[in-house]
Amino acid sequence: MRANKRLIFTKLALIELGALAKQRAPTMTRPGLSTFICLLFSLSMVSCHEGCDIDQGWYGSTELGACYSIGWLTNDATRADTMDWFTADAFCQDAGGHLATVRTQAQQDYLRTWLGTVVPYRVWIGANDLQTEGVWEWGYDTGDLVVYNSWGVGEEPDGGTQENCASLHNENNYYWADYHCDDFHVPLCEVAPK
Numbered sequence: 355m356r357a358n359k360r361l362i363f364t365k366l367a368l369i370e371l372g373a374l375a376k377q378r379a380p381t382m383t384r385p386g387l388s389t390f391i392c393l394l395f396s397l398s399m400v401s402c403h404e405g406c407d408i409d410q411g412w413y414g415s416t417e418l419g420a421c422y423s424i425g426w427l428t429n430d431a432t433r434a435d436t437m438d439w440f441t442a443d444a445f446c447q448d449a450g451g452h453l454a455t456v457r458t459q460a461q462q463d464y465l466r467t468w469l470g471t472v473v474p475y476r477v478w479i480g481a482n483d484l485q486t487e488g489v490w491e492w493g494y495d496t497g498d499l500v501v502y503n504s505w506g507v508g509e510e511p512d513g514g515t516q517e518n519c520a521s522l523h524n525e526n527n528y529y530w531a532d533y534h535c536d537d538f539h540v541p542l543c544e545v546a547p548k
């Protein structure tokens with residue numbers, strides 16, 4: 355990281371912190387800018403992940419509403435790091451969480467920017483319509499229905515009963531797409547911020 359870029363990031367952070375200090379209500383800030391600043395910090399190796407254990411590979415924040423992890427992956431990720439949706443679901447539960455939910459535009463934007471820098475593969479999230487075709491829920495048979503969505507422009511989801519699990523499509527700007535659940539993708543896990 356060049357020194358002048360660090361200076362710019364520092365200035366942006368000071369501007370943001372100053373704006374936050376002027377607000378009386380701490381519960382509602384400007385999530386878009388804050389999340390952007392936080393992401394810049396993560397890319398510059400400066401911690402800005404309140405509520406998420408970044409030392410253990412969990413990215414996100416209390417403000418974002420989620421901590422996401424692909425913790426065992428590196429930029430050298432290979433197909434060996436991928437698995438089918440059911441194995442991915444169990445993998446995330448073993449990690450103390452669940453396959454990722456994406457419930458807001460801020461979360462989608464965060465994941466798109468972050469994953470675009472680290473994962474050159476399709477990424478499983480928890481959305482599936484395994485129980486009832488066309489009725490998408492977070493996790494298997496949870497009743498936690500998908501409300502916000504970011505399906506790819508066009509026909510997605512377009513696989514009918516043959517494609518019942520959702521992935522962030524790295525070849526399409528991380529919009530969602532439905533895939534056969536036995537395909538091999540990278541699992542994206544989530545835990546709640548502390």
Ligand SMILES: [Ca+2]
Pocket residue numbers: 483487488513514515516517518519532
């Ligand atoms: Ca389907």
